[in-house]
Amino acid sequence: NPTFFAVKAFGNVVSGELRQELLDVGAYKRFLQLTLEDDNISEIISVKDSEGNEYFEVPYLSQDVIFDQVPNYGVDKSSVPYTLRSRPA
Numbered sequence: 001n002p003t004f005f006a007v008k009a010f011g012n013v014v015s016g017e018l019r020q021e022l023l024d025v026g027a028y029k030r031f032l033q034l035t036l037e038d039d040n041i042s043e044i045i046s047v048k049d050s051e052g053n054e055y056f057e058v059p060y061l062s063q064d065v066i067f068d069q070v071p072n073y074g075v076d077k078s079s080v081p082y083t084l085r086s087r088p089a
Helices: none
Strands: 065-071 082-088
Touching: none
Parallel strands: none
Antiparallel strands: 065 082
């Protein structure tokens, strides 16, 4: 019986520390730009407001819908593992 083993896999990865920053945005402002305290950032993983609403990066400002993969638990799940759910962007 081996006491250790190696796994080889392929995919996109990001290395770093997870950090959280809370910003007070205040009243609505068109095309608001915010400055983060830390300048050594490789990726923003999520943006949420105080009510739990999540915001997403979209390629065009006119895009107001995104699609999420949702596991399919129906009888056809072997051929259709996921369905799409639309959400406001």
